[in-house]
Amino acid sequence: MSEPETPSAPSCSRLFLVFTRIALTSFGGGVSGWLLREFVQNRKWMTQEEFLNGLSISQALPGVNVKNMAVWIGYRLLGWRGAVIGFVGIIVPPAIVIVLLGTVFSSLSRYPLTHIALTGAAAAAVGLSLSMGITAARAVPRKAVPISIMAGTFIAVALLHWPLFWVVLAAGFVSVAYTYAAAS
């Protein structure tokens, strides 16, 4: 008699509105927490396990985590239409906002204060970047090979200015192959 705990799928427009709202209210990270609260806890559109699987895949694959996650969630809920809705909902509204902000700032660019204000913002934002780097570095296993791969990537990109694409391809291949072999 009792309904199984099958999460029900939303309509296309509901899904689009939820993604857009999250996109426009997310500043500087923490969006995965938002998505979890909206999709799993509040609306019960998917199970927590399904969500967490998607999260680890979104982080492992290249691409912005939030965007990957939106495409993943959209696909699970509404197939290819959901994936398109996830992509458009999470990218397009903030893309319009950033272009508007850029227009405002460039029309203010003849005032020296604009560049000073933006430098202050950039300095604080670099702190955000460094704190993320430290958090990511802490998650690296404390073993010779992973630590060397991290250091090698840093040196190749920051100091030697090698093209990122080839550095990541090589370092990623070596690192994943090593991890796979070491897991046996």
Place this chain on the structure above:
Amino acid sequence: MSESPHTSLLSLLAVFAPLSLVTIGGGQSAIADINRQVVDVHQWLSQAQFVDAFAISRMAPGPGSLLVTLIGWQVAGFWGAVVATLAIFGPTTFLIYAVAHMWSRNGGARWKRALETGLRPVAAGMILASTYVLLQAIDGGWFARAVALASTATLLLTRVNPLHLIGAGVAIFVGLHAISLA
């Protein structure tokens, strides 16, 4: 700058589409290379303009990689923004779509775990490299670096909203400027 609009769109695509595929651990990791391509290789923006665009992208909502949208817009207007956005977000979207499609059928737990754990050191190295490049690029010398480090410490030790820190950065710099004028 002397490129025709058509060439600019193709260059934007050629620069950002390959970068899209190496943004492991989020768009943050590619900033070092975006900086190199945009300022050094193609000279689309000056270093100061790049730092301004970076700051704007951190103040705006949504993914930080929208920095690329802003760059595209500054290089080639509306279509520049569209092409740059699709170039940086498109390829990985097809990738995650394909994986979402296949994931449910395929067990492969060991392969999945190797992918997750193995990419971690690469992502950490890239994010730290991007931070290093930005620290070099920023105006304001040691003072700006001190603000950056204070911001890092605050973020690691508290649950403060990053947007408030960015606001504080603006206030500190503008305040300092006002004092030195007085």
